[in-house]
Amino acid sequence: MTAAKASSLAEERDLESGSLKAVSGSLTASNLILIFAVSLTMILNIMNNTSINVALPSIAEELGISQADLQWPVTAYALAFGCLLLLWGKLADLYGRKYAYLGGIACFCIFNIAAALSQSLIQISIFRALQGVGAAASVPAAAGIITETFPPGTRARSLAFACFSAGAPIGSGFGSIFGGVFTQYSPASWRGVFWFTAGISVIPFALGSIFIPRIRLDPTRDKRVDWLGGLLSTSGLTLLVFALSSGPSASNGWKTPYVLATLVLSILLIGAFIAWEDLLVRSSRFSLKPLMPLEIWTRGRLAVNLAVVFVGWCAFQPMLYHATLFFQDYQGLSPILTMIRFLPTAVSGIMVCLVFTLVVPYVYGWTLLTIGSLGASFAAMCMALCRPEDPYWQWAFPAMIISVFGADFIFATSSIYVSSIAKPSEQSLAAGMLQVMMQLGVAIGLAVTGVVNDAVASKSSISLGVIPDSGNSNIPKESLLEGLQAAQWTAFAFGMIGVILTVTLLRPIRVIGVRRTSKSRSASEKPDAVEHKETSERDGEKPLHSAAESTETVVISRDEIPVLGMVLNEKEGQEVKESVYYQK
Known part of the structure; x- marks a missing residue:
C-alpha cells in the first residue's frame, strides 16, 4: 500500500471518530510538549484542591465563614468535578476532545479569577463549582488525547500515562507548597492561590491550542446525546457524593434526615440511570446510543480493575487526610511545617513517572496493580504505627514515598488497561469512568475512615472520663491519636482488599506496555485459534x-x-x- 493511501485511510479513521487525527507515537519534540500540557492539566486539577485546604482558615477569617460551612468551597469543587465526568467524557468523544480540553481549561481559568475576587461564601462556593465543571471537561479529554496520539503498546504511551498519573501527587505536593506560601507570605493571602492557579492554567491552554492535532469532524456522524442518562447519572452522583461528604459533619451525623434522604435518593437515581441505559440497548424503539454502554463493564477484567482503583483510592486519600490531622491537630504543627512533611509526595511523583515507564514493558499488569495496592496499604500502616515520639523519618517519611508509588502504579496501569479495552470512540468516556471510581473511592473512603475515627476516639475519651461534645473538640490527645490510628488501619484494610482482588481475579492481565511483534504461529500449533x-x-x-x-x-x-x-x-x-x- 502506498504512503498516500495509508494517509487517506488515517484521515478516514479521523473523520469517522470525529476526534483527533492519529499522529505518530514517537517521542518527538511536539509530542513531548503535548505530554507536558496534559500532565500539567492533571497537576492543576489536584493542586486546585490541596492549595485551598491550606488556605481555608484564612478564607474563613476574611469572609466570615463559620466552621460548619467551611467545607463548601472544597465540597463544591469535588461535587461538580466528580459528577460531570461521565457526561463530559461522552461529549468529548462526540464533539472532539480538543474542544472539550480547551473549553474546560478556559472555564477553569476564568472561574479561578472569579474565586480570587469572591466576597462571600456563596460566591466562592459557586465559582469553585464552576472550576470543577471545567476540570471535569479537560481531564477525561486529556486522557482521550493521549490514547489517540500514541499507539497501543508503545513506550511513548506508557510515558504519557505515567506523566499524566504522576500529575496527581506532584499537584498535591505543589498545591500544599503554594497554598502555604501564598497564604502566609503573600499580600494577597488566600486570593493569591487562585490568581496563581489561573495564571498557570494559561500554559496548557496555549500549548494545547498549538500542539494538539487539529480536529476533523464527520458531519454525518450521529452526535445525539443521551441527555436523560446524563441527567440521571449527574444527579445521582451529585447526591451520593454530597451525602457521603456531609454525613460526618452533619448535626446528627449519619442519622441526620437530609443526609439519609439524599443518600437514598442518590441510589434510586443511579439505579434509574442503569435501567435507562439498559433500555436504550435492548429496546428497538430507541435509536439513541446510551451515555455509557453497560456492556463496557463486561469487557475483559474492566469491572474488577475499576474496583481495584476504587478501593485503592479508599486507602490513598484517607491516609493523606488523616496524616494531615495527625500533624496539625495532634502534633500542633503550623500549615507550613505540615506542608514540608508532604514534600516527598511531589518528589516521588517525579520518580515514579520514570520508574513506571522503565518497568511497564517487562512487568505483568496484575503485578503492577498488586504493587500499587500494597503501596497504598503499607503507607497507611506506617502512619498507623507512627507514635508521637518517633522521628519523622521512621514512619511518616516512608509513608509519603510509598503512598505515591502505590497510587501512581494503580492509576497509570489502569489508565493503559482501560484505554485498551475501550473503543476509539469511547476513550474519554472510559477515562471519565476511571476518574469517577477514584472520586467515589475518595468520598466513601473518607466517610468510612471518618466514622471509624470518631467512634474509636469517642469510646476512648469516655473510657478516660471525658464525655465528647457535639464536635469532639474536647477529646483528649490520647483518644485523638487512637482514633487517627484506627482510621489508618481502616485505610490499610481497603488497600489489602485491592491486593486480594488483583491476585485472585486480575492475573490474566499480562504485560500492557509493549507492542507484540512476534511472528505468527501456524494453526496446527494452536488448533483452537x-x-x-x-x-x-x-x-x-x-x-x-x-x-x-x-x-x-x-x-x-x-x-x-x-x-x-x-x-x-x-x-x-x-x-x-x-x-x-x-x-x-
Whole structure:
C-alpha cells in the first residue's frame, strides 16, 4: 500500500471518530510538549484542591465563614468535578476532545479569577463549582488525547500515562507548597492561590491550542446525546457524593434526615440511570446510543480493575487526610511545617513517572496493580504505627514515598488497561469512568475512615472520663491519636482488599506496555485459534492506529489480549488470532 493511501485511510479513521487525527507515537519534540500540557492539566486539577485546604482558615477569617460551612468551597469543587465526568467524557468523544480540553481549561481559568475576587461564601462556593465543571471537561479529554496520539503498546504511551498519573501527587505536593506560601507570605493571602492557579492554567491552554492535532469532524456522524442518562447519572452522583461528604459533619451525623434522604435518593437515581441505559440497548424503539454502554463493564477484567482503583483510592486519600490531622491537630504543627512533611509526595511523583515507564514493558499488569495496592496499604500502616515520639523519618517519611508509588502504579496501569479495552470512540468516556471510581473511592473512603475515627476516639475519651461534645473538640490527645490510628488501619484494610482482588481475579492481565511483534504461529500449533475482529471494528469503527498493507499476524492467548487493546473472547483460555495494523 502506498504512503498516500495509508494517509487517506488515517484521515478516514479521523473523520469517522470525529476526534483527533492519529499522529505518530514517537517521542518527538511536539509530542513531548503535548505530554507536558496534559500532565500539567492533571497537576492543576489536584493542586486546585490541596492549595485551598491550606488556605481555608484564612478564607474563613476574611469572609466570615463559620466552621460548619467551611467545607463548601472544597465540597463544591469535588461535587461538580466528580459528577460531570461521565457526561463530559461522552461529549468529548462526540464533539472532539480538543474542544472539550480547551473549553474546560478556559472555564477553569476564568472561574479561578472569579474565586480570587469572591466576597462571600456563596460566591466562592459557586465559582469553585464552576472550576470543577471545567476540570471535569479537560481531564477525561486529556486522557482521550493521549490514547489517540500514541499507539497501543508503545513506550511513548506508557510515558504519557505515567506523566499524566504522576500529575496527581506532584499537584498535591505543589498545591500544599503554594497554598502555604501564598497564604502566609503573600499580600494577597488566600486570593493569591487562585490568581496563581489561573495564571498557570494559561500554559496548557496555549500549548494545547498549538500542539494538539487539529480536529476533523464527520458531519454525518450521529452526535445525539443521551441527555436523560446524563441527567440521571449527574444527579445521582451529585447526591451520593454530597451525602457521603456531609454525613460526618452533619448535626446528627449519619442519622441526620437530609443526609439519609439524599443518600437514598442518590441510589434510586443511579439505579434509574442503569435501567435507562439498559433500555436504550435492548429496546428497538430507541435509536439513541446510551451515555455509557453497560456492556463496557463486561469487557475483559474492566469491572474488577475499576474496583481495584476504587478501593485503592479508599486507602490513598484517607491516609493523606488523616496524616494531615495527625500533624496539625495532634502534633500542633503550623500549615507550613505540615506542608514540608508532604514534600516527598511531589518528589516521588517525579520518580515514579520514570520508574513506571522503565518497568511497564517487562512487568505483568496484575503485578503492577498488586504493587500499587500494597503501596497504598503499607503507607497507611506506617502512619498507623507512627507514635508521637518517633522521628519523622521512621514512619511518616516512608509513608509519603510509598503512598505515591502505590497510587501512581494503580492509576497509570489502569489508565493503559482501560484505554485498551475501550473503543476509539469511547476513550474519554472510559477515562471519565476511571476518574469517577477514584472520586467515589475518595468520598466513601473518607466517610468510612471518618466514622471509624470518631467512634474509636469517642469510646476512648469516655473510657478516660471525658464525655465528647457535639464536635469532639474536647477529646483528649490520647483518644485523638487512637482514633487517627484506627482510621489508618481502616485505610490499610481497603488497600489489602485491592491486593486480594488483583491476585485472585486480575492475573490474566499480562504485560500492557509493549507492542507484540512476534511472528505468527501456524494453526496446527494452536488448533483452537479462531478469527476475531476487534469490537470497535465490528461496530463500524476502524482500528485506532491503522493501516499499512504490511502486517504481522500474531496469535495471542486470552490473557494477552489487553496488550493490543482488544476485547477479550468469551471463552476462557481460548486462543485468538488477530491481524494487527500499525501505520508506517
